[in-house]
Amino acid sequence: MDYTITEKILLAHIDEKSIKPGEFIWAKVDFTLGNDITAPIAIEQFETYGAKKVFDNKKIALIPDHFTPAKDLKSAQQAKKLKEFADKYNIKHYYEVGRMGIEHALLPEMGLVKPGDLIIGADSHTCTYGALGAFSTGMGSTDLAAAWITGHCWLKVPESIKFVYKGKMPKWTSGKDLILYTIKDIGVDGALYKAMEFSGSAIRQLPMDDRFTMCNMAIEAGGKSGIIEPDEITLDYVKKHKSKNGKPKVFKSDKYAKYTKVIEYDVAKLEPQVACPHLPSNVKPVSELKNVKIDQIVIGSCTNGRISDLRIAAKILKGKKVNSGVRVIVIPATQQIYLDAIKEGLMEIFVKSGAVVSTPTCGPCLGGHAGILADGESALATTNRNFIGRMGSPKSFVYLSNPAVAAASAIKGKITHPEEVL
Numbered sequence: 001m002d003y004t005i006t007e008k009i010l011l012a013h014i015d016e017k018s019i020k021p022g023e024f025i026w027a028k029v030d031f032t033l034g035n036d037i038t039a040p041i042a043i044e045q046f047e048t049y050g051a052k053k054v055f056d057n058k059k060i061a062l063i064p065d066h067f068t069p070a071k072d073l074k075s076a077q078q079a080k081k082l083k084e085f086a087d088k089y090n091i092k093h094y095y096e097v098g099r100m101g102i103e104h105a106l107l108p109e110m111g112l113v114k115p116g117d118l119i120i121g122a123d124s125h126t127c128t129y130g131a132l133g134a135f136s137t138g139m140g141s142t143d144l145a146a147a148w149i150t151g152h153c154w155l156k157v158p159e160s161i162k163f164v165y166k167g168k169m170p171k172w173t174s175g176k177d178l179i180l181y182t183i184k185d186i187g188v189d190g191a192l193y194k195a196m197e198f199s200g201s202a203i204r205q206l207p208m209d210d211r212f213t214m215c216n217m218a219i220e221a222g223g224k225s226g227i228i229e230p231d232e233i234t235l236d237y238v239k240k241h242k243s244k245n246g247k248p249k250v251f252k253s254d255k256y257a258k259y260t261k262v263i264e265y266d267v268a269k270l271e272p273q274v275a276c277p278h279l280p281s282n283v284k285p286v287s288e289l290k291n292v293k294i295d296q297i298v299i300g301s302c303t304n305g306r307i308s309d310l311r312i313a314a315k316i317l318k319g320k321k322v323n324s325g326v327r328v329i330v331i332p333a334t335q336q337i338y339l340d341a342i343k344e345g346l347m348e349i350f351v352k353s354g355a356v357v358s359t360p361t362c363g364p365c366l367g368g369h370a371g372i373l374a375d376g377e378s379a380l381a382t383t384n385r386n387f388i389g390r391m392g393s394p395k396s397f398v399y400l401s402n403p404a405v406a407a408a409s410a411i412k413g414k415i416t417h418p419e420e421v422l
Contacts, residue, residue, distance in 0.1 A: 002254035004160040005229055006195040009135040009251050013118045021159040029059070030117040031245060032147050035103055035362075036064040038122030040081040041141035046148055054089050055151035059245065061093040061112060062086050063103040066362045071369035101334025101360045104128040104216060104302035109334055111241040115230045116249025120144065120153050125302050125384065127218045131211035132238065133230035133250060135195075138219065158224040160195040162259045165202035167268035172418045174312075175210030176304060176382070176402040178202070179217045180273040181265070184283035192222035194260065197253065202267045203228060208237045209308040216303050217384050220280040229253065274380075274415060275400035278388045286405055292415040294399075296379040297322075298391075299406050300331025300358070301365045304382035307337045309403040314346040316407035316418055322354035323413030329371050331358045355410070367391045373398070380409050 001018065003011065011019040013027040034042050039062055054060060062082045067075035086094030093112060100106065104125050107113050113129045119136035120126065122144040129136035139153065147153050165178060178198075183190070196218045203211070211228050218226030228234075230250045238248050272286045299305070299313050310332060322328050330350050332338040338360065341347050350357055364371025365383040373379055373392035378399065381391070386398035399415065408416040 002256040002258070004195065004197060004257040004259065005133065005251045005253045006135055006158065006160055006197065006225065006227055007257070009116060009118060010155065010157055012116070012249070019157055021157050023157045025155050025157060026152050027118055027155050028152055029120055029147050031059050031061070031113055031119045032144060033061040033063065033103055033107065033121035033123070033126065034141070034144050035066050035123055036068060036075070036078045036082055037066045038141045038144070040078050042122055042144040042148065043081055043085045045142050045145035049145065049149060051149045054091070054148045057090050058092045060091050060148060061103070061107060062091055063095055063100050063106060064097065065100055065102050065360065066366060067368050068100070068361060069097050069359065097359070099335060101337070102302045102305060102362055104212070105306055105333035105337070108132065108212065109241055109336060111243045112245060114238060114243045114245065114248040115234065116251055120147055124219045125216050127223065127225045128212050128216040128302060130215040130218065130225050130227035131208065133228065133234060135225055135227065137225045156193070158193055158195045159260045160197050161191055162197045162199060162262045164262065164264040165198070165200040165267050166264065167202055167266045169202055169205060169267055170270060172272055172404045173267070173270050174402045175206055175213040177270060177273045178267065179214045180275055180280070180283045180400065181270060183217065183221045183281045184273070186221055186263070188220060188279055188281045189222040191218065193224045196221065196223040196226045198226065198228050204231060207308060208233060209306040212306070213303050217280070220384060272402055272405045272417065274405065275386055277386055277397040277399065280384070280386060280400065286401070286415065286417045289415045292399070293378060294326055294380045294409055294414055295377040296371065296373060297326060297328040297406050297410040298331070298364045298371055298379060298381035298383060299328070299403055300333060301362065301381070301383040302333065303384045304403050305331055305333030305337070307340050309382065310337065310341050310346050311344070313403045313407040314349040316404060316421060317353040317355070317410065318349045320353060320411050320421065322410045325413050326410055328355035328410045329358060329364060330355050332360060334360055364391060380406055380415060382406050
């Protein structure tokens with residue numbers, strides 16, 4: 001029987017000889033994660049169950065990244081719960097402020113997730129790791145607690161949709177534009193509980209950072225997961241970021257694997273895309289958005305806070321000034337990315353242009369801190385969601401774009417194509 005890459009990975013994690021979509025399975029997990037919002041709930045459940053130990057102290061990551069550095073007493077108490085649990089059960093991958101990063105950028109960077117893994121996290125953007133050829137998905141905090149105890153999780157095997165992207169990517173477009181265009185096409189529920197398999201010549205040309213971005217936003221289309229078959233680019237990344245949890249296992253879809261749909265796109269003429277308020281599917285080409293005034297720019301997040309994203313933004317901002325009516329917040333996703341940006345001179349470019357640089361945090365993305373919008377304000381962000389009230393006031397407006405559009409718009413004070421400032 002022919003299987004998709006997703007079905008092959010799941011089959012490798014159960015004690016059965018076959019598998020099919022719609023089945024419920026009891027699957028072994030390779031890695032789990034929680035943050036300072038979701039892990040405290042999992043910890044409470046873990047203690048309620050009366051568990052005495054975790055299934056494997058090397059396969060749990062606790063990352064305080066959402067409300068840290070702690071913005072108030074409640075957030076400090078949340079973070080403290082992670083630290084105390086990590087101390088009590090000798091959790092190897094607890095990362096305090098100063099060593100942590102935004103979880104979905106940090107874990108691949110540290111070699112904690114790899115091809116062929118089954119990864120669950122109490123965060124919806126856990127689907128990011130599909131870029132490595134892993135099955136990764138977000139679950140609730142109770143599911144996370146159960147996995148900490150048993151090393152397993154319940155899953156319904158998802159059906160798969162195959163997306164085939166053909167053609168050469170135009171200048172100033174990226175993985176962010178591919179996924180926004182896809183979400184526009186199929187809608188925010190177009191892949192509901194489906195595995196989104198991204199393939200085609202355009203995908204094979206994408207660097208890893210862009211692949212992480214695409215899989216990160218599978219959840220914005222309702223997907224259970226996003227995934228890309230490993231290739232030389234993947235394996236080079238894995239080799240550089242040496243695995244701390246065993247050897248990678250490369251799976252690929254069979255020739256006659258079954259998909260609910262196969263959707264093809266020609267990306268040769270794709271221009272940068274912008275998601276307009278208040279849905280990630282309300283997407284328009286940047287050329288159709290003239291004179292949209294912006295009060296705040298955020299360049300960062302688990303979607304677009306990696307070093308290549310910062311390089312693109314710095315290339316556009318170099319020697320230029322941020323518009324006097326705009327505040328720009330740049331957030332490197334990890335400490336290593338922060339250091340790399342310093343070494344490459346990117347930080348100096350940002351500061352001289354009039355931007356502020358933050359320590360790694362999810363803060364503005366979820367309207368938590370370090371970039372809250374007031375009534376009537378508009379932001380253009382490289383983040384992943386733009387729901388009503390997502391970044392602060394329910395009377396504010398959030399647009400989503402790639403880093404190049406964000407940087408160009410910072411200069412002009414309105415949504416702008418990069419070519420207009422270069």
